[in-house]
Amino acid sequence: MAAAPLPTAPSDRTRPSPGAGLAYLDRKRGIQQRREQHRDEALRIAETVDAEVRVLATAFRRLRPQAPQLTGQRPVQVLNATYLVADHRADDLALLTRTLRERTGVRIELSGPWVPYSFVGEV
Template structure:
């Protein structure tokens, strides 16, 4: 839906769209700067729906400028936060479909027509997410330390053995058995981690209206030897907030895993490709 070209005159304007909803309260987002300081946020009627928009300089969102912005982490975070602040404020006043960061059009007429063309999808998303919030769930299992090196390994190449030295009877078999044991324990821990992930996911799926599994994050030193086994997000009715917290405590006790929850959020992950 985003219209962005290689370059526009510096004085040309564009319409940045934050979200689509039914009847947003303008007081909810009054005073927010949006992504263009000095330009007020406003409502744009699109048939029975309303978009929350802002006029921006088209030259600030060309392909070249936006790619440079994406490469600058602090600048990208600033824009993402400004976008999220507007979406959250609108969602606090009515069911809302958030649009992706940097969704813009060349003029109000283009914006209105494009949004009207997607009105059925917006309505379906509003019906699906009304009265719901998104909760993120991350599960970490303890990653045991690597076993200590074998104190008496069998040489892999006999020609490198000490002169006159001979492996003790059965040493080769014992060495292989130890290696098989290490591998078996590693596989067992992996299977246990998968079971923990399935148990936690099943618990939240029972409570949620919908759920999505996301790509696992690689383990990092800051996690103190823990590895992520589940990264998921769930669409949960707003009145079940206490149940989410109670379920998290129950699953922590039952699995022994570290379970982190975040939310409630505007349901970005459950509005579909809009």
Template structure:
């Protein structure tokens, strides 16, 4: 009886999490990454290093990835694993995150592609060195506060008088005017917060505001922005946001510090 040959090796692809100047094996060795039974590891290319992991290619085919996108829990798991690896590398120095599901057929294909962007990576690393990203979101009430409605004039019953009609139109115009004023005030608040945050930031980006949350119908997002801030100015960020909350009365949410995702593609 012939002895069985070695089991066929599964076809793998090289998943790239990030690019940095240098990161050692020990920083990455304990990370599960995407849980593909392959270590997360540094892969040098030229003067830079990519953080990579071998993954089973079939798990990241176009059809497989489309299926993952439709599974909220699975997509969240992948995104969290991707972020955890990038964060670990960023603890050791400036790191350029790559988009979720950046894959190549082999390490050599990955090196070839990444080398073409060497200058962009160096520029991005210089830009974010010693800096972190802070997110700021500003919310205002969805509708203006109600005003007292004057009692109707004219007879209480019967055909409405011309005075009643004019009063009705005046009330409608008043409501519309209050809405416009409320909208203008919300925009001014957003500009005030953004301008103040720019004084403590090295760079900023206005992001698309989110649609009104179904569970929070009473407030509307008027600013969604990211700020690239020197690490030594973290206290300035907190003090600025606290002062803006007092001066504007707006609902301001601050998050961070993050790896500068929003500022690595602008060089």
């Protein structure tokens, strides 16, 4: 008659290594820190872009950034603004926009001219 096999301990391959939980949390913290740094940098660049474009504008308005679900694009919109720029400054605005794109590496959309209804006071 054969003896029943003794229960075996789980192999070392199924056990997490010592400190695995701490390493996991450190990775998660690192991911979160990089995400926050990226967001802060994007906001800093947006403020720079806004300040430089305002110099050319007669009037300006900052609008709520649109959600990616509305824009249909993956990148998160950081700055949504409209600037009232005189016709004779249009070339200056186009040049500034190109310069800012090259200097910052961010996507900047320039569109218009549009009807300046955003700048009309309340009636």
